[in-house]
Each structure stands twice: as C-alpha cells, then as structure tokens.
Amino acid sequence: MDLKLPEDLANLSELDEKSLLEVLTGRFTQNLIYTYIGDILVAINPFKYLSIYEKEVSERYKCHEKKSLPPHIFAVADRAYQSMLGRLATGPKNQCIVISGESGAGKTESTKLLLRHIMELCKANSQLEQQILQVNPLLEAFGNAQTVMNDNSSRFGKYIQLRFQNSSVKGAKINEYLLEKSRVVHQDEGEQNFHIFYFMLAGISTEDKEIYGLLDPTRYRFGQEHMVQAWRVKYAEVCNAMDMVGFEEQEKVDMMTILAGILSLGNITFETTDSDALKVSEASRGWLKATAGQFGVQEEDLLKSLTCTTSVTRGEAIQRLHNQQQAEDARDSIAKVAYGRVFGWIVSKINELLAPKVDCDVELNEIGILDIFGFENFAVNRFEQLCINLANEQLQYFFNHVSPSYMENSFTHARFAPLFQDLFLTKPIGILSLLDEQSAFPQATDRDFVDKLNSKFKTAPNFEVVRNHTPLFTIVHYAGKVQYNASGFLEKNRDTIPANIRELFINSVTPLLSVLFAATISRTGTLMPRKAKVLLNVCVLFSVQHSLAVLMEKMFAAGPHFVRCIKPNRSKQPDQLDSKLVMDQLRYNGLMETIRIRRDGFSWRPAFKEFAERLVCRRENRDFLSSLHQIPLCLILDSVCCCVDYRARICRRRFLSLLAEIRRQRQAQREREEREEEEERRRQQLEDERKRRLELEQENLRKNCVHSSSGADGSGSHTSFFVLSCGQATPFDNELNASLMLQPIDEERMKEKHLKKTNTIRWFKETQVRKLTRDGGFPCWFHGMITRRQAEDLLIDRPLGCFLVRVGQSREGYTLTFRSDRCRHYMVEMQSNGKYVILGEDRAHSSLTDLVQYHTQVGIKPFMELLTLPCGQVSVLHSVLGSLLCVSYRL
Ligand SMILES: Nc1ncnc2c1ncn2[C@@H]1O[C@H](COP(=O)(O)OP(=O)(O)OP(=O)(O)O)[C@@H](O)[C@H]1O
Numbered sequence: 092m093d094l095k096l097p098e099d100l101a102n103l104s105e106l107d108e109k110s111l112l113e114v115l116t117g118r119f120t121q122n123l124i125y126t127y128i129g130d131i132l133v134a135i136n137p138f139k140y141l142s143i144y145e146k147e148v149s150e151r152y153k154c155h156e157k158k159s160l161p162p163h164i165f166a167v168a169d170r171a172y173q174s175m176l177g178r179l180a181t182g183p184k185n186q187c188i189v190i191s192g193e194s195g196a197g198k199t200e201s202t203k204l205l206l207r208h209i210m211e212l213c214k215a216n217s218q219l220e221q222q223i224l225q226v227n228p229l230l231e232a233f234g235n236a237q238t239v240m241n242d243n244s245s246r247f248g249k250y251i252q253l254r255f256q257n258s259s260v261k262g263a264k265i266n267e268y269l270l271e272k273s274r275v276v277h278q279d280e281g282e283q284n285f286h287i288f289y290f291m292l293a294g295i296s297t298e299d300k301e302i303y304g305l306l307d308p309t310r311y312r313f314g315q316e317h318m319v320q321a322w323r324v325k326y327a328e329v330c331n332a333m334d335m336v337g338f339e340e341q342e343k344v345d346m347m348t349i350l351a352g353i354l355s356l357g358n359i360t361f362e363t364t365d366s367d368a369l370k371v372s373e374a375s376r377g378w379l380k381a382t383a384g385q386f387g388v389q390e391e392d393l394l395k396s397l398t399c400t401t402s403v404t405r406g407e408a409i410q411r412l413h414n415q416q417q418a419e420d421a422r423d424s425i426a427k428v429a430y431g432r433v434f435g436w437i438v439s440k441i442n443e444l445l446a447p448k449v450d451c452d453v454e455l456n457e458i459g460i461l462d463i464f465g466f467e468n469f470a471v472n473r474f475e476q477l478c479i480n481l482a483n484e485q486l487q488y489f490f491n492h493v494s495p496s497y498m499e500n501s502f503t504h505a506r507f508a509p510l511f512q513d514l515f516l517t518k519p520i521g522i523l524s525l526l527d528e529q530s531a532f533p534q535a536t537d538r539d540f541v542d543k544l545n546s547k548f549k550t551a552p553n554f555e556v557v558r559n560h561t562p563l564f565t566i567v568h569y570a571g572k573v574q575y576n577a578s579g580f581l582e583k584n585r586d587t588i589p590a591n592i593r594e595l596f597i598n599s600v601t602p603l604l605s606v607l608f609a610a611t612i613s614r615t616g617t618l619m620p621r622k623a624k625v626l627l628n629v630c631v632l633f634s635v636q637h638s639l640a641v642l643m644e645k646m647f648a649a650g651p652h653f654v655r656c657i658k659p660n661r662s663k664q665p666d667q668l669d670s671k672l673v674m675d676q677l678r679y680n681g682l683m684e685t686i687r688i689r690r691d692g693f694s695w696r697p698a699f700k701e702f703a704e705r706l707v708c709r710r711e712n713r714d715f716l717s718s719l720h721q722i723p724l725c726l727i728l729d730s731v732c733c734c735v736d737y738r739a740r741i742c743r744r745r746f747l748s749l750l751a752e753i754r755r756q757r758q759a760q761r762e763r764e765e766r767e768e769e770e771e772r773r774r775q776q777l778e779d780e781r782k783r784r785l786e787l788e789q790e791n792l793r794k795n796c797v798h799s800s801s802g803a804d805g806s807g808s809h810t811s812f813f814v815l816s817c818g819q820a821t822p823f824d825n826e827l828n829a830s831l832m833l834q835p836i837d838e839e840r841m842k843e844k845h846l847k848k849t850n851t852i853r854w855f856k857e858t859q860v861r862k863l864t865r866d867g868g869f870p871c872w873f874h875g876m877i878t879r880r881q882a883e884d885l886l887i888d889r890p891l892g893c894f895l896v897r898v899g900q901s902r903e904g905y906t907l908t909f910r911s912d913r914c915r916h917y918m919v920e921m922q923s924n925g926k927y928v929i930l931g932e933d934r935a936h937s938s939l940t941d942l943v944q945y946h947t948q949v950g951i952k953p954f955m956e957l958l959t960l961p962c963g964q965v966s967v968l969h970s971v972l973g974s975l976l977c978v979s980y981r982l
Contacts, residue, residue: 096121098162101129108683112670119659119668125162128682131653132167135673136197139665144204149211154178164201167652168208174650175456176258182760185649187459189486192656193676194464195241195663201654202251202462203227209253209458213260218920219445221933222336223253223263226441229332232290232325233434234267236274237283241663246271246285247434248463248482250642254447254455261455262447267438268463268638269478272427273583275313275353284313285430286322287329291350293319294326302344303351304381313357313426334926334935337444345603349433352385353426359397361418369398369418386429387601397421401591420582421592428588429596432607459649461486461642465656466570466679474583477575478635480568481515485639487569487681489646490653514553514566515636523632530584537562537577570679584631655680786880847901851876854903862938870940872896872961879916882908885962892959896939905939911956 096117100106103114115135118126124135124143142148143163152165154173160166167188170179177183188205190198206227210220231243238244248268254261278284292308333343358378361369371379371394383390397418400411413421447455466483467476515522525543529535541562548554555565555572562577596608657676659668677683855876863869874882876898886893886908893910896919905919907929918930919942926935927942931952936942946958 096123099127099129100133101127108674108677111677111682112674115657115673116668116670120666123161125164127162131655131682132162132164133655133657133682134164134192134197134201135657135659135668136195136200137665138659138663149208152208153212164204164654165208167654168205169212171205171458171650171652172209172212175255175458177760183456185457185459185645186652187461187646187649188652188654189461189490189646190654190656191463191483191486191680192465193240193467193658193679194238194244196465196656196658196676198462198465198656199231199235199243199245201656202249202460205460205654206251206253210260213255213258218928218930219262220260221928221931222445223260225332225335225933226263226265226445228328229336229437229441230265232287232329232332233285233437234270236278236285239279239281243286245462245464246274248461251460251462253458253460255457256447256449256453256455261449263445264442265438265445266638266642267434268482269475269635270431270434271475272431273475275426275430276357276423286325287350288313288354290322290326290329291347293322294324294330295347299347303348304355304385305351311354311358313354331934334922334924335928335933336441337922337924338440339924342440342603345601346433346437348385348387348601349429349604349607352382353429355382355385356422356426359422361398361415363415367412369413369415371397385601386596386604387599388595392595396589396592396595397425400589421589424588425592429604429607432610436603436607436610457649459645461646465676466568468571468573468679472573472575473578474580474631476573477580478632480566480573481632481635482639483570484515484568485643489643489651490681514548514551523636526580526584526632530581535581537580540580541577569681655682844901848876851899851901851903855898863940865940870896870943870961871963872943873939874962876900879906879908882906882916883914886910886914889962890960892957893962894943894958894960895962896943907943907951907958909951909956909958910962911954915954915956917951 096114097103100111100114103110115126115133118124119135119137122137122141124137124141126133144165148163149165151160152163152169154169171186171188173179175183175186190201190205192198206224210224230249231245234247234249235243235245247270250266250268252264252266254263274282274284283289288311289308292305292311295303295305330343338346355378359375359382360372362372364370379394380390383393386393398413398421400413400417400421402409402411449455463482463486464479467479469476522544525547526540529540529543541564544554544564545556549556553567555567557563557565557574562580563574564577565572565574593608596604599605599608657673657680659673661669661672863873872895874885874895874897877885878900882895882897885895887910889910891910891912894907896905896907898904899906899918904921905927907917907919909915909917919939920928920930922928922935926937927939928935929942929946929951934945934949936945943958943961948957950957
C-alpha cells in the first residue's frame with residue numbers, strides 16, 4: 092500500500108533538503124506530481140499521460156477551498172479566480188500567477204491547463220473563449236522550436252492578462268518577452284528553427300507553393316529537416332487558428348510570403364571580387380532574385396543594402412563597402428528583424444482582437460499568467476542568457492519580496508536587492524548602462540565592454556573578473572555563479588537595422604512588410620503602429636529591463652500565486668527521477684531559499700488586512716467556537732502567532748479600527764450583493780416576459796405565414812421561406828409584412844425589431860447572397876429568415892440528424908437547427924475576416940457550405956452530433972427565387 096505522504100511540505104516540522112527531496116520523490120513515484128510548500132505549488136513533469144485533467148476533475152476543483160482536495164494546478168487557477176472576485180477573504184483584487192522552471196519542466200503545459208480551467212470557471216462558452224484558447228497554437232507555431240531540452244520549447248516569455256467584468260471574461264492581452272530571434276539564422280547541433288518554417292514547407296499546397304515562390308525544403312539553409320506528416324496537420328491547424336483569430340486572407344498571404352523571403356535570404360552567399368566590392372556568389376544569384384520578389388523590393392536595391400552601408404553626413408551620402416562578414420551580418424540581421432517583427436505583429440493582431448469590448452469606464456479585474464524561461468547556466472552563456480537571468484533575478488526578488496517575512500528579514504533584503512540594484516541598474520555604472528554606453532560607440536568592441544566591467548566591479552561581491560583572451564566575466568546570481576561570454580554582446584544589444592535597409596523595406600510593395608518596417612518599437616520592446624517618424628533607438632537590454640519594470644509594477648499590485656515546475660530527468664522519460672537534477676532546480680527556483688526564509692518565519696502569511704478579515708469572517712458566524720474546529724489547527728495556530736506578532740508591533744487601536752472598517756465594508760458588500768441579486772431577478776423576470784411575448788408573436792406570425800403562403804405553392808414546408816409580394820420576391824418579404832401586420836404590442840419595440848430585421852436583410856443581400864448561391868440557387872438546407880418555432884416545426888417529424896440553416900432574426904449571422912432527441916439551435920457567426928464559425932467550436936470555415944460539409948464528417952460540440960440529412964426546400968421555386976435575388980443583387 093502506498094505510504095501517505097504530506098501534501099503540504101510547510102506542515103513538516105523538519106524541512107530540510109533531504110526531507111524535501113524524500114517527500115517529492117515518494118509522491119512522484121505514486122504519480123502525485125503536485126505538492127504544496129505553503130502557498131507555492133511544486134509541479135514535477137510526469138512526461139506521461141495522467142488522468143488528472145479530465146472533466147470530472149476540473150468540476151471538482153470549482154470553488155475547491157470549500158472542499159479538502161489534493162494539490163493541483165486547477166486549485167491554483169481556482170484560488171486565483173475566486174480571489175480576483177473577492178470570494179476568499181480579501182476584496183476583489185487583480186491576481187498574477189508566476190510559472191517558472193527550466194526548459195522542458197512543464198511551464199507551457201501548466202499555462203495551458205490554467206487557462207483551460209479558468210475558462211471552465213467562468214463558464215465560458217463563447218467565441219471569445221475559443222479565440223483565447225486558439226491563440227496558443229498560433230503562438231507556439233511562431234514562437235516555439237525543437238531544442239535538445241524540449242521538442243516544443245517556447246523561445247519567448249509571455250505574460251497573458253485575462254480581463255474580467257465580474258465573473259465573465261471580457262478580453263485578454265499578451266505581452267511577449269525576449270523572442271530568441273537568433274534561432275532564425277543559426278541553430279545549434281540537434282536543434283531546429285521555429286516550427287512555422289517546417290509546418291509551412293510540409294503543409295502548403297502545390298498552388299500556394301508557387302504563389303509564395305517556395306522550393307523543396309531540402310534547398311533551404313535556414314531549416315533543413317526531413318518533412319514529417321504531423322507537420323502537415325500542424326500547418327492546417329495554424330491556418331485555422333489564424334482564421335479563428337481573425338486574420339484577413341491578404342495578411343496571411345503576405346505573412347507566408349515574408350517567411351518564404353526569409354528562407355530564400357538565408358541562401359544568399361557572397362564572394363570577393365578583384366575590386367573592393369563584394370558580389371553575390373554565382374550559385375546564389377537565383378536566391379537574390381527570389382528574395383527580392385518575395386520581399387517586394389528591387390533586386391539591385393537589395394544587393395546594395397547587403398553589400399554596403401550608406402550614411403548621410405552634412406547632407407552628403409557616404410557609402411561604406413562591406414567585407415564578407417559584414418555582408419553576412421547584414422543578411423542575418425534582416426532575417427532576424429523581419430521575423431521578430433512578424434512575431435510582434437501577430438501578437439499585436441491577437442491583442443487587437445481580444446481587446447475587451449466594454450465601455451472604458453467599466454472596471455475590469457485581471458488574472459495575469461507569467462510563463463517565462465527559468466534561470467539558465469550552460470557551458471557557454473551568451474547575451475540571451477544574461478537577459479533571461481536578469482529577468483529571473485528580478486522575479487526572484489519579487490518572489491521573496493511579496494512574502495511579509497521577507498520584509499521583516501533584513502538579511503534577505505540585503506542579499507537580493509543590492510545585486511540587482513547595484514550591479515545591473517545603477518546609473519551610470521551598472522552593467523546595463525555600461526552596455527548601452529558601449530553599444531552607442533560604433534568602434535567599441537566586446538572586449539572594451541568587459542574591460543569596463545572589470546575595472547568598475549572588480550571588488551563587487553557578486554562579480555568575478557575572468558582573465559582570458561575571450562571576453563568573459565562571471566556574475567554570482569541568487570541561483571549560482573554564471574560565466575558569460577561577451578562575444579557579440581554589443582551587436583546583439585544594438586539590434587538595429589541600418590537606415591538604408593529600413594528605407595528599402597518601408598518602400599516594399601508587400602503591404603505587410605512596409606507596415607512592419609515603418610512601425611516603431613516602444614520602450615518595452617512592443618511593436619507599435621506607425622506613430623513617430625523616427626524609430627526609437629532602444630537597446631535590447633534596456634527594453635528588457637523596462638518591460639520587466641512595467642511587469643513588476645503590475646505584479647506587485649496583484650495577489651501572487653507561484654507554480655514551480657521541475658524536470659525529473661534530462662532524457663524526458665516517465666517514472667524516472669534524478670535526485671541531483673531535481674535538487675539543482677529546487678535551488679535555481681529559489682525554493683531552498685524560500686524554505687529557509689519560511690522556516691524562520693510562519694508558513695501562513697496573510698497581509699495584515701487579510702488576517703484581520705478572516706478573523707472577522709469567522710467571528711461573524713456568531714458561533715465562533717463551533718466554527719473553530721472547521722479551521723485547520725495549523726491555521727488557528729498561525730492566526731494566533733500572527734495576532735501576537737501584529738499586536739506586538741502595531742498598536743491595538745489600529746487593529747481594532749481596521750476590524751471595524753472591515754466589518755463596515757463587509758456589510759456594504761453584502762448590501763451591494765443583495766441589490767445586484769434583486770436587479771438580476773427583476774431582469775430575469777422581464778426577459779421571461781419578453782420571451783413569452785415573442786413566442787406569442789411568432790405563433791401569430793407562423794399562422795399568418797402558413798395562411799398566406801399556402802396559396803403561393805401549396806406546400807407547407809418551404810412556404811414559410813418565400814412569399815411573393817407585389818410580384819417581386821425576396822426571401823424576407825413575408826417576415827417584414829407579417830411583422831407589420833401584427834397588432835402592435837409595444838410600438839417602440841416593434842420598430843426596433845423591424846429595424847434590426849431590415850439591417851439583417853440588407854446584410855444578407857449585400858454580403859451573403861453571392862457567397863451562398865450556386866448555379867443561381869440556394870443550398871437545399873438553407874431556409875432564409877424563418878423563426879425558431881418554424882424551424883422546429885419543419886424538423887419535428889424528420890429523422891435524427893436532419894438539419895437546416897436560417898438567417899438570424901435580429902443579428903447578422905445564421906442559426907443551424909438540428910434534429911436530435913429534441914431540436915438544438917447552434918449560432919453561426921461571421922467573423923470580421925469573413926470566416927464562419929459555430930459558437931463554441933474551434934474551427935473557422937471559408938463558407939457556410941464548407942461549414943455544413945465539415946460537420947457532416949465531424950460532430951458538433953458538445954454532443955458531437957453529425958449533420959446527416961438536409962431538411963430541403965421545394966427546389967423549383969427555391970432556385971427561381973434564388974436567381975431573382977441574385978439578379979436584383981447584381982443590379
Ligand atoms: N502535466 C503534464 N502531463 C504530461 N506531460 C507533460 C506535463 N507537463 C509537461 N509535459 C510534457 O513535457 C513536455 C515539455 O513541457 P513544456 O513544453 O510545458 O515545458 P516548458 O517548461 O514550457 O519548456 P520551455 O521552457 O522549453 O518552453 C511537454 O511537451 C509534455 O510532453
């Protein structure tokens with residue numbers, strides 16, 4: 092029988108490295124991958140399927156605080172959600188969840204699980220939630236790559252902000268950090284370029300291949316791999332995600348053409364000539380031509396920008412010829428900048444689409460999820476590692492700082508803050524300032540930078556001078572010593588493109604490329620639409636630091652939650668745990684440090700206000716004593732400790748006045764909730780009343796329609812669709828006339844309804860008819876603007892699986908009505924990019940006919956029902972009127 096191991100390590104009386112490792116290993120062997128250390132969730136990657144994410148499990152973790160459930164990632168999502176709504180002791184407050192761990196530890200999977208569960212919690216089932224979930228495949232295709240550590244490694248960090256109005260999600264925003272652009276031009280042994288290149292080469296149709304000017308995958312230097320079938324499927328998924336997220340067709344074409352251009356550019360090589368000038372090698376002349384075509388620029392202009400730099404001094408243009416290395420650097424920097432900007436553009440498109448559509452005075456609450464690279468220490472550590480470790484240093488500072496005992500512990504304060512402040516941030520002699528200063532001198536070298544560091548910091552406790560030909564230096568981080576190789580630091584930090592290259596691309600005939608190169612980069616490194624004429628010269632490390640500062644500000648103001656992901660072994664095998672590797676990560680993750688701090692303090696550490704509030708909550712139960720034994724003993728003890736602690740430090744009067752204030756707030760909140768409930772009840776009553784009246788109206792309408800149409804063709808089924816009026820037919824005349832014929836129940840409402848219908852009909856005629864008709868007729872399953880009731884009447888005697896499509900009564904869209912055990916109605920929405928989606932489905936279609944066709948093969952969620960039999964119209968009249976409509980449309 093499995094030994095019962097503690098779920099929360101903070102409850103252990105003895106908590107040292109040995110016992111920590113023992114418990115974690117024991118739990119891992121029992122497939123218990125989640126463990127708490129106080130309020131931190133430790134997650135060990137199982138590298139295998141575990142049935143702990145099924146629907147029933149996620150159901151159990153809704154409002155889980157009321158139940159006693161084992162540690163789980165869903166519990167973190169639930170706690171963050173309930174805290175955001177103010178349901179757990181404190182009032183409503185923004186929340187942030189910080190996920191960290193080394194590559195392959197499971198951060199991205201954890202992020203996805205958190206997102207999924209939060210969507211479950213807010214009972215999300217609309218298009219917005221589908222779009223939020225669809226963002227992932229898109230970001231992964233462009234931002235992930237196969238590395239030796241992880242087959243699907245995120246090569247960028249992200250902070251996803253979910254925005255809520257009360258309990259429902261209203262929008263989302265993504266901030267991306269540190270995309271590893273250098274991967275586009277160089278991949279180490281055993282690693283690959285970004286996924287999208289392989290997906291595109293494997294999945295693209297022969298026709299599109301020709302349009303984009305793509306050749307066989309083996310021909311490209313930037314991404315030679317054996318194409319596999321799975322990539323073809325992935326390409327289809329990416330295209331669908333783009334449709335779902337709302338990309339226009341032309342934008343997709345432009346984007347793929349730019350990617351094709353990047354691939355061709357990578358194949359250009361240079362040769363020296365007898366004169367000083369360089370030329371493109373004979374073998375790659377074709378690639379130059381192809382690149383120019385794909386980038387929409389002139390071939391000779393492209394060549395010039397690769398082989399020389401033009402600068403203007405006192406109104407005079409001066410040309411400086413490149414040597415071979417400089418030409419290759421120019422080529423690679425175009426590829427990196429173009430890719431980086433495409434990625435930034437995708438993120439900004441996603442953000443545009445997911446932006447909350449609410450009035451600006453509506454207050455929104457937020458849950459942020461940060462998934463960022465863990466601390467890195469490789470054999471060779473470059474500029475990228477410095478940026479990542481800088482971010483981790485700051486996160487660790489945050490991690491310790493949000494703990495109250497940290498504030499009280501001057502020892503820890505003295506340990507983290509100075510490294511960060513003095514070594515990195517001090518102006519003008521912090522590492523950041525020195526690097527920026529050196530980057531501004533065109534003649535400065537990486538050696539100069541390291542020499543400056545050595546002279547400034549030789550006595551600093553967290554810096555070590557390295558005597559070597561190569562420009563090396565060492566920093567003692569919170570997680571250990573890291574030796575950095577500064578070769579390439581200045582170039583990478585500048586990350587600028589010469590003005591002549593920028594100008595060339597701004598004038599590209601490919602609209603997207605022109606927009607991307609004209610865009611400015613904000614101080615936080617975000618791509619901005621063209622605002623200023625001059626591109627800000629923001630150095631990379633500066634923008635990393637600035638964006639981190641902005642992030643920290645947000646996080647400090649939010650309620651924090653931590654997930655520490657651990658990789659159990661390097662070979663990505665299930666059921667294997669390498670103790671040394673796990674121990675190293677616990678150290679890098681700062682967990683050992685945390686445990687040390689917490690051992691010195693208390694394991695439950697609410698803010699003073701929260702503590703007092705909890706106490707009030709319990710006391711307000713009237714029967715305080717009886718409620719006590721519902722509270723875990725450790726909590727009571729902690730509360731008492733905290734109480735003593737607070738009383739010792741803060742005067743009693745403040746404590747009591749705070750209690751009184753909290754009581755008052757609670758009372759006000761209760762009253763507000765009661766008011767809201769009352770309003771909701773009233774609204775519901777009105778809604779029921781409205782529905783009842785509508786049904787009555789529709790019933791009348793149906794009777795009228797049946798009556799008036801039976802003379803037109805004598806058929807009961809399709810007559811509700813078309814009625815001839817004044818000798819000229821449109822599919823909606825019956826609706827309009829009938830609605831006008833009704834006794835006005837409420838004149839205003841009828842007018843509004845009539846207006847909505849008129850608008851929908853105009854929308855249908857102007858944008859839909861051409862798309863829907865084929866050979867002058869509508870598909871037989873299309874029934875125009877019939878009511879819900881009419882649709883149900885049509886299907887009532889039909890076999891299961893029978894379906895029809897009708898135009899929405901009061902909105903621009905369709906409804907698919909399906910005969911199951913009863914009739915189901917699925918809303919079909921048309922997105923701004925012209926694609927059709929069934930609400931709640933994750934697939935976009937180019938036409939309504941494609942959508943119907945697709946669901947004859949793939950069931951509709953959540954019941955997975957197939958469309959088997961179209962509920963048809965009477966074809967003769969149908970097609971005649973269809974063609975009439977088309978004619979009137981063309982006129
Ligand atoms: N909870 C889990 N259950 C099963 N497998 C998992 C789980 N978490 C992670 N994995 C496996 O581990 C792999 C790596 O996880 P993931 O991509 O989330 O790591 P990561 O920390 O985000 O890495 P990187 O920093 O390189 O992006 C996944 O592709 C998956 O196969």
